[in-house]
Amino acid sequence: MRGHARNAVVMIAIGAAALAAPWIAPAITTQLAFLWLMILFAVTWDINGGQMGYNSFGNVFFFGIGVYVCALVQRDSGLPYYEALFAGIVLGALAAGAAALVLGPAILGIRGHYFAIATLGLSIVAADVASAWEYIGAASGMAPPVYPGAIESRTKFFYYLLFALAALTFVVVRWLYSTRFGLAINAIRDDEDKAEAMGLHTTRYKVFAWCVAALFLGAAGGPVGNLVGFIDPRDLAFAGATFGVWMVLMAVLGGKGTLWGPVIGAVVFHVTQELFWTYLLGWQRVAMGVLIVVIVVFFPSGILGWTLRSRRHAVKSLPQARTQSAS
C-alpha cells in the first residue's frame, strides 16, 4: 500500500512537472518534447527486448510508418488541419500495428541474434524504399502542412501531444505487465522451449507484444514529423543509426526488463546527449560512443538493475553477517 501511495505521488509529480515545463522553460520545449519521444521509444522497445527477450533493431520501422502515413493523410485527405492530424495519427498507429501483425509471425519465428539481424534489415530496407519512392517524396522528403498558429504554440501543442502519448504508453504497458500476458512474455524470454512444452500460445503472444509496441511507435510518428517540420527518410522516419540504436541503448542503460528502467535510461541518455551537444560540440559523437561502451561494460544490467542488485546484496548479506558473528 505504501508502495502504491509512493508510486502515485511520483506519477503526479512527474505529470505536474510535465504540464508546467513549457511555461517554465519555453526555450527547451522542443528538446523536452523529444524527451517524451525517447521515453516512448525505450518503453516500447523494452516490451520485446527486455520483457520478451527479442532484441529488435528494427522498431524504428514502425515509427517511420507512422511518420509517413500521418503526413500522407494530412497532404491528401483534404480534411481541416486538426482533423487531418488526428486521423493521420490514428491511421499511422493502425498501419504500424498491421505491419507488425503481418511481419510478426515470420520474423518472430527467428530466435536470438538472427532475430536482431532480421529486424535490422527491416529498417534498412524501409529507409531505402522510402528514399526511392516518389509518391512519398523519395530522398528529398516530405513537408507536413504548416501549423495554423504561432511557432511557440505549435511547439507547445506537439509537446503536449507527445507527452500524452508517452504517458498513455507507460500506463498501458504497466497494466500489460500486471496481467498473465506479462508473465507469458517473461516466460518466453526465460525459456521459450519450456513455454511451448507447457502449451503457451507463444507465437500469438509474441506477435501481440510487437503489435502493441508498433501501435504506439506509429502513433508517435505523426506528431514528430509535424514538430520537426520536415520528413527525411533516413534522418527522421527510418533513422536506424540514431533512433533505432538509441531505443536499445536507452533501455539497456536504464535496465531492460523492468518497468521504470527504460524511462530512467531515456532521461539519462537524452539529458547526457543534450549536454554533450552543448558543451562538447564537435566531440559529441565520440563522447556518446564512450558513454555507450562504459554502459555496456560496467553496467550491463543497467542503472536500475545495478541499483536493485546492490540493494539486494546489502539486504542479503545482513543475516549472513549476523550468523557469522553469532557463531
Next chain:
Amino acid sequence: MSAAGALLEVRGVSKRFGGVIANRDVSLDVPAGGITGLIGPNGSGKTTLFNSIAGFHPIDQGSIRFDAHEITRLRTPKIARLGVIRTFQQTHVYRGMNCVQNMQISTSQAGETLFTMLRPSSPAMTARAEALLEFVGLHAKRYLPAGELSFGQQKLLEFAMALMSEPRLLLLDEPTAGINPVLINGLVDRLKRANAEFGITLLVIEHNMRVIMNLASHIYCLAHGELLAQGTPEAIRSDPRVIDAYLGGR
C-alpha cells in the same frame, strides 16, 4: 500386447538423426491411471521417444495416439494443451521469475485466449500455486528467482509446474537424477500421490532401478533404439536380456 483404449498408444515409431537410428519401430501402451516405466542404458533412445511423443521433432515412421486422438503431427504447444506435459532431464524453468510466478504461468493453457491472458492471476490460482509449492517442499523458497534454486530444487519446481497444469499424462524424464539421495524417497512418494490423488497418468524415464521398480507397475526397456523387453518390475529385473543390456554383454 496392444491393450485397446490405452491413454497413450505408440505404434511402430522410428526416428533417425542422419545415420543414427535413435528409435526403431518402438511400440508401447500407457494405460490410463497407471504408472509406466521406461528404462534402458544411456543412448538407448528414451529421451528421443519422449521428444517424439511431445512433438519436439517430427518422426520418420509410425503413429502416436493420445486418448484416441492422432497427435503424431501436432506441434508441441498443441499437444501440451491436450494434457500431455513433459519435464526435462536438464531442468527447464523460467529462471528470471520467482517460483510463484513460474507456477502462475503454468496453468492449463487449454481454452486460454489472448483475452483471458489480459487479466491478473486470480487469488485462487495463486493459492493453488502456493499449495503445490508446499506439496513439493519449496514453499519457503517461493519468492526466490527460479534460477537461484539448486538443480534438484529446480527439478522439484518443474514437477510442481507440471502438476499446476493439471495434465492427463505426465512424461517425466529422470525425475530423481541430480536430487539429493535423502530426498528421493520423498519424491517417489509425491509421484505416487500425484498419480493416486490427482489421477495423473505417468510415464517415467528413470535410471535408478530401485526407484523405478518401486514406482511403476509396468516397465518397458529400450536398448539401441529398439524395444528390448517389457513386463512387470519382477519380470524385467530377472530378464536376462535386460541384465545383458545393462551390463554391456551382447
